[in-house]
Amino acid sequence: MPELPEVETIVNALEREMTGENFTKIETFIDVIRYPLTLHKEPELLNSKIVTVRRRARYIIIELANLHAVVIHLGMSGSIRIVPQNEARKKHEHVLFYLSNGQTMRFDCPRRFGFIKTCSLPTAGAQPPFLHDLGVEPLSPKFTGHYFKTQTAKRRGAVKNLLMNNSIVVGVGNIYVAEAMFAAGIRPDRLGSSLTEDECKKLVAEVKKVLRQSIKAGGTTFSDYRQIDGSEGKFVRELKIYGRAGEPCLKCNTEIIKSIIGGRSSFTCHKCQK
Numbered sequence: 579m580p581e582l583p584e585v586e587t588i589v590n591a592l593e594r595e596m597t598g599e600n601f602t603k604i605e606t607f608i609d610v611i612r613y614p615l616t617l618h619k620e621p622e623l624l625n626s627k628i629v630t631v632r633r634r635a636r637y638i639i640i641e642l643a644n645l646h647a648v649v650i651h652l653g654m655s656g657s658i659r660i661v662p663q664n665e666a667r668k669k670h671e672h673v674l675f676y677l678s679n680g681q682t683m684r685f686d687c688p689r690r691f692g693f694i695k696t697c698s699l700p701t702a703g704a705q706p707p708f709l710h711d712l713g714v715e716p717l718s719p720k721f722t723g724h725y726f727k728t729q730t731a732k733r734r735g736a737v738k739n740l741l742m743n744n745s746i747v748v749g750v751g752n753i754y755v756a757e758a759m760f761a762a763g764i765r766p767d768r769l770g771s772s773l774t775e776d777e778c779k780k781l782v783a784e785v786k787k788v789l790r791q792s793i794k795a796g797g798t799t800f801s802d803y804r805q806i807d808g809s810e811g812k813f814v815r816e817l818k819i820y821g822r823a824g825e826p827c828l829k830c831n832t833e834i835i836k837s838i839i840g841g842r843s844s845f846t847c848h849k850c851q852k
């Protein structure tokens with residue numbers, strides 16, 4: 579599933595390709611993805627300049643000069659390509675956005691867990707109203723050890739689940755939680771409320787580090803994720819613990835154990851992680 583670094587990689591590429599252009603036509607080839615598609619019936623989306631493409635959590639926000647916005651969520655296996663208008667449509671390319679520069683932005687979503695919503699924004703740069711309840715961005719200065727400590731102190735549950743709770747911090751995701759917890763030496767099944775402020779600081783620092791490294795590598799491709807030019811994210815080569823069950827820990831050679839926490843695969847070195 580595309581997590582924050584993958585969405586950030588896509589957003590950066592879309593920002594480069596689309597800012598200053600506008601949509602001249604939008605075609606849909608399906609009525610419903612996760613929600614009904616209405617954007618082909620919204621003339622306000624056409625012929626207004628694209629001023630920014632930005633990210634909030636795992637949402638891609640395309641903001642137009644007339645304060646209308648297209649908000650895209652890739653779901654489990656959604657992807658976006660930018661290709662010339664005359665290129666043949668692929669089977670699962672459900673929505674085609676025609677751009678004023680002769681290119682098309684195509685939304686491909688074989689498993690249909692993704693969605694596209696539209697909304698109007700109260701002011702330029704504002705968040706779409708339906709995203710107001712989200713927690714802090716992990717790479718923002720608001721995500722600190724102290725903040726995470728105050729959040730974990732008032733909640734129950736494993737620290738891993740708290741790091742993946744979008745009302746605390748958004749978009750970190752299973753792969754990056756595993757990597758950050760290994761780097762910080764903290765077991766994913768520890769009670770969140772048992773972490774000291776120093777451990778929270780260490781963990782927050784490692785979350786930021788792993789996300790930044792992954793963005794630099796163009797994200798992580800495990801199965802479906804692709805960058806907008808179709809290439810794979812290269813961070814998969816850097817993974818230290820995720821997906822390595824049964825293999826030796828890279829720090830101490832102890833066998834890495836897989837378990838399920840919060841319904842998701844977790845990987846732990848019981849010697850390095852306390």
Ligand SMILES: [Zn+2]
Nearest residue numbers: 827830847850
């Ligand atoms: Zn180890």
